[in-house]
Amino acid sequence: MSSIYREMRLKKLAHFWTSFKSNGMAISGALILGFFTVAAIIGPLIFPYNPMEFGTVETILQPPSTTHFLGTDNLGRDIFRNLLSGARISLMVGILATLISMFLGTSVGIISGYFGKAIDSILMRVTDFFLVIPWLPLVLVLAAILGSSVWIIILVIGLTSWAGTARVVRSQTLSVKERPFIERARAIGADHSTIMMRHILPNVFPLVFANTILVTAVAIISETTLSFLGLGDPTRPSWGMMLHYAFQSGAASSGAYWFFLPPGLCVVLVVLAFTFLGYAFDEILNPKLRRR
Amino acid sequence: MKRQYLGKKIIQSLATIFFVLVFNYVLFRIMPGNPLAMIMRNPRASQEAIERTRELFGLNQSWYVQFGIYLKHLFTGDLGTSFLYRQPVTQVIVARIMPTVLMVGLAQILATIAGMVLGVLAAWKRGSRIDIASLSFSLVTYSMPTFWLGIILIAVFSVSLRWFPTSGMLTPGQSFPNQLAMIKDAARHLVLPVMTLSLVLIGEYTLTMRNTLLDVLTEDYMTTARAKGFDDTYLIRKHALPNAMLPMITIIAINLGLVIGGTIQVETIFSWPGLGRLMFDALKARDYPLLQGIFLLITLSVIVANLIADVTYGYLDPRVRE
Amino acid sequence: MDKVVELKNLKVTFVEKQSFLKELLTKEMPLVRAVDGVDLTIKKGEILSLVGESGSGKTTLGKAILHLVDIAEGEILFQNQAVNFKHKKETRRFRQKAQVIFQDPYQSLNPRNLIIDIVAEPLEVNGLVKTEAERKERVMKALQDAGLDPPESYLYRYPYELSGGQRQRVAIASALILDPAFIVADEPVSMLDVSIRAGILKLLVELKESKGLAFLFITHDLSLAWLISDRIAIMYLGKIMEIGESDTVIKQAEHPYTQALLDVMPIPEVNRHRQRKVLSGESPNPTNIPAGCRFHPRCPHAFDRCREEEPVLQAVNPHHLAACHLIEKKKTQEKSHD
Amino acid sequence: QEPLNTMRVGVTVEVDSLSPLISYSQIGYEVFQLVYDPLVMLDENLETAPGLATDWQISDDQLEWTFTLRDDVKWHDDTPFTSADVKFTYELLMENELGMYSGSLGGMTEVSTPDETTLVIRTELPKANMLLNACPILPAHIWSEVSPDEYDAWPNSSPVGTGPFRFEEFRPGEYLKLAANEETFHGRPQIDELIFVLYANTDTMAQSLRLGEIDAATNFSPSQLEVLNSDASIDAIAAVELGFVELSFNSWDDPSSTSHPLLLEPPVRHAIEYSIDKQRILDMVYSGQGSVGTTLVPPEGFYHYEPTSAELRDYDVLMANQVLEEAGFADLNGDGIRQAPDGTPLEFLLTLRADNANEVQAGQMIAGMVAEAGIKFNIETVDDGALMDKIYSGDVDMFIWGWGADLDPTTILNVMTTSQIGNMSDSNYSNETYDRLFMEQQTIMDPDERREVVWKMQQILYEEAPYIILFYDNSLQAVNTSRWTGWRRIPDEGGYFFNLTNYNYLNLQPVAGAGDATVPATGGSDSLGHIIGGLGIMAVVAFFVFRKKKAANSYR
């Protein structure tokens, strides 16, 4: 019987794949992201990079050449290699921060929407608070208090970016909650946690998923911005850190475009890829958009 | 009915403000360096000054009394004295408000208009070249770090093309023969920062507009309206837009918080003499009273903007008036 | 005969949702008297139909019996016992014995669960199965009971892969799996295409007969009620207006409201431009129930007494009760004729 | 009407206050020396020269100074300047101990004014730095109106001075504007308007300079220097500055401190110094601008002590390892990190200031270098404020920071005295001999004799190494010579401005015909190049999406 089971799953996947592959944004997003993921995973293995290893005076800010595909930075380090290892950091920050944010946002959203009443009011005021509070200043302050290691940056971004998800999940929960199968679950005696985990979560998840991908994009930009403003982790040179150093060393005004453009473009591309995917999933998973 | 809705929204906003106050209070007390240490760090602080501060902040009182004192000071408009500028925080802030309001306001207006136009075009001509072009444009600008975009714009428009100045709000120290000349000068300086900020915003507005409009266009009442024989422009203007505007309003208001983040970057890149930079300077200098003041101001304005959005929403959508 | 469910003066009220501010400012809150004093018994192996306009409180009554909404007043006896819902074990036992089928088969099955999981959920929730094999076996049996044959081919599908009728059968299977004594069927066929309806109805009747199940069948379609039920109760604004054996209620309707309902029932017959005696207005709202007989504002026969005094259910004959002053009037008239 | 000759100077820090009682900043110092005059100023050779005082005598017991003041000086509001103003200013500062100038007034006991042009100052002990006090003289007729309670807050928002420039306008966040003072004893400057333009980042400032939006600027980053110099009309220099960058150890030898005990041991500090290739860091991070550091007093001054070759701990990894080996630190477990005999590894936390990219990068290089000696540095970055907290609470192992010094060594030497712990001291260093010598040097009037003592002090510090002086860094300045000429570096290796004298401001000449319309600069093309590249890539992306979209459509 499990073969039927597998077959059904496959059918569903196939269906998803059909919509996915006919969606230009999804494909471009997946390709770009795939490229960077592969680059982040195997890149540093082929082109190892040690941020503590510096060049010599002669190798400072060299334009692209055959030995250094993308030239060198102000400390004579290879930019191409730095980009590859930066991809790891940036992607890691984006994804881990998103996981935190997703967990918080989904829990708050579901709990708030499901229980309603006082719990909802309180949680929603907290959510509102995180929603209205100017995000970057808050992150800046928090990062300044807590310090600037990658883990703290991840935590800070995660802790401050869940409000949107919570709202979306809550409103979805409110509508799922009204659907009769929830009442049915209550009628057969399911308790709150079962209902939330088994009935509400799976039904809000597609939305969370699409939303999450967008949060990842935001998280990566956030990391970049924080690093650019000097609050990044210098021992783990992400793309944002590269931009920070490029800007601090005046690369933009001194014409060292190879120092300044590639990390920025990488950020743009990766964020774009996540945004593409987010919107594409939204389009694929959101039946309303699909209808037309 | 309407008054109740308004009342509810105001109460909600007040609740949020209360959260903000508590948070603000707690945050700036757990920040390294309590107010006393800040004063004492000043090598020349006299014993009296320390006493005065102690009293001012009620540091010898219990926490709720301290919170009460904090609230009392707030309500009298006393945000303390900036450590950095040695001036009342309110005074420091007031001097820097206008440039930010000008820039953010313009950018928001521009981005809203452009985003709506692009979004409407994209949704109406879904799948066409226009849709793809505006979608790609929005997504690409949306994905750019604000500061990076700013630097690129300087490189293109100031350095290469020489169309606009690189930085500042007015040509420094220029005395202008008349008001008009000054406005012209300010306008030239405004272009790039406003462009940067709006470009980053346009993306989200376009996408939101497009998506909500697509949603709206599939609604049954749009079919009804089409069946009535109206042409496309009328349909969009009279039937689709009023409905699609609803989520837009919320997004625009919520975005204000985001825009403020953007101003920090834009003001840094373009040396714009506004609040964002002031805030960043205050942060770097650990000027807590100033930081707290700016933080409060920004948060309050975002909350007020949200309240206004909610009220507008209520005005536009008869359903939520109840 | 065994009483499965017995309701005594059951009342359910809702507080109308209103703004926070108003809640603060006003002490009294408008009450929705959705169920407003219902006495009813349902016996083993019986289908009792509950018929009424939208908003008359049918669903609420059904939910109240299953304790899915809070009861304001009155008492519910299940198999002659009051269930203590504070007691977890007792609640659980009750939940196993009383099940529900909802109106909308498209909405009442979790679209993200497989059929096997949906049907087995009551078992899991109540911790009644140990092994996977046992679980599957019981699910298959339930599916078979609900007329889905062969059951294997349904186990690993999602609800959206089934037709409306099949889905409703899945819902029934999931209600049957715990071997209940009583099922509330809330308009189980109203969302289905006519061509499918009949099958489901037949299934319900079969189940009643083969398992001795008791049903509360909620519908607004008098003809369906008439066809499948043993007794019919007519509900209006939270109260039972008429109750009796189904043929009696249909063929010898006493209450003007029942008569009005009968009159508007569509029939597949050429009857061009028949001017039906359609009641004016829509079902009035239960926040503001008229004094006297609650039906009097729409009643074509209303007289003074109806505006002042609320009629109680009284026997027209031992198996037929109605709440209308006309009955007495008629009786006195008959008497005076005599 | 003649067009005004305006000079614009780009700066990255703005005045923290217009009140000399409040300001602590370098830019404040620069502005005050333009708006106000001191009694004695420094000339282009950094020698003392008449300021408001034309002449001065010292009594034989070296405890009484008599200054003869100018009689023709007027405040910018036309009130005449008298000795009472000086007396007022000095007494105000001495009583209230406010601002950056009050320190240099230390030791004065009495100020008296026999007449309007004579000033007599008495001191407790001989005051070696009497003439090097740059304290601006404030107008008594204005400041006496201010209540003493408000001295620490009164903003002095429209300063009135006697200096060569009068204050015009200050727009916080934007610029500060001065105008030439018509009647000044310095002779009217050629600069009609002098504007300090604030930039939030050096990158746009560099662009602005090249575009001619400003005429001069300071605080560039090292790598910009070269590019700026490639511009024919721009002269970018690395100016020697009285300052240094140091690696500072927490020397708080007390149980309440969380300082690392192993760092209190001189061999460890010495090994660290041996293992740092300062020149390389200087070359890499600072583009070679500056010089390798040794002792506390920067070399430009008269008081600098250069360690003998025996004392000198120049870059030498072998020595580093040897020193550690001898002190009993060996890597027994083979993880590349040496341990103390009790097994504690030589692993320390290096705290860096997040917003100073140069220091962060220098720190990273250092961490790489000390590893060669079997020492492990972990790096954390925090902002200034947090670092300050850590320093005051003793919760730090070591950090990189910098100091600026005066011509007179007193201020910088003071940083290392015990009395400054909890105040200026950031290493929490304490040494009784040093403290005693510090008091002594202040009172020695003979420079050579004084130098002996100061050298001794530096020797102590070098040996105990609470600081490893990494470099004497330079201030990177650039001027656009197409509109103003006559730029002079002071001293010869020094800067055009922020050099303790206002010589350049007083002596610059406008280039005839250059006008205010800015000079075209070259060098836009390379930027254009990278833009076009960037846009190209975006176009490719857009095209990609476009193509995919079309495919999707036709599919439908």
Next chain:
Amino acid sequence: MELLRVENLKTYFHISQGIVKAVDDVSFTLAYGQCLGLVGESGCGKTTTALSINRLLPPEGKIQSGNIYLEAVNLTALSDDEIRKRRWKEISMIFQGAMNALNPVMKIGEQIAEAVVLHQQVSHQQAWGRAKELFELVELEPDRISGYPHEFSGGMKQRAMIAMALACDPKLVIGDEPTTALDVMVQAQILNLLDKLRQNLNMGLILITHDLSILGETCDRIAVMYAGKIVEMGSTEDIYHEHMHPYTYRLLRAFPHIRGPKQMPEPIMGTPPDLIRPPSGCRFHPRCDYAKEICREEEPGMTAAGDGHAYACHFGGAFNG
């Protein structure tokens, strides 16, 4: 006199899974003042037929072939502009589910008036006057004209929708399931109203429904659709009493008859066909009790069975014997 003539209409939806032949060769006519009931199971193409007449199909839907004449004008041949001018003025629609068919943020009166302004060149004020009249016509309180849809109950919205449909005195009104989702009582009210108005205003009415039992009182003629085709068409009497097609027969048997004998309705087994790959031959054959070999192979044409009565079956009336 003929008001509407639909000839061999084929409307297909082109979607990624294939071509949905939602309406496949449908022909019928409608006279002035007549009411035609279009009945069939869910998904058989009723709405699509209605939308084709008005050319309001979604982008993926296309009229493949066929002609639709309103009076003498071929609607399928008109330009977008011309058809737009005719919408509502000549053909108006009452949509399935009025709860969603009204713009939630626009006053109901405005929604009626805007159509009047567009098609009748009157002032805005006059249009509101007209809207008030219409409200009275559909038995709604004229004061509520400036209310918003959410303030109306389901039945009232449906009335308002009807008022809107009548705003420009159309020649043809298409009611697409105007009473589905309404309560029996309200359904009866609305049907009564529609019937009365049609007679008073002498307009053509197409009443789309899946409930065969409600047509007996309102319709003159009934067309039974199955899987994109009309399988039987005739007067209401013909369909109820003289039906020749097995599908019509089964459909009628699926309804309970409260005034008739107490008999359980009978289900139609099987499921409606997939319109991308419809069954060969007669589309009903997989569900037909009387299907023979030929039904699988050959598609039956329309057979006349009397005046205006026709059916598409190889074995018309087979169930009788």
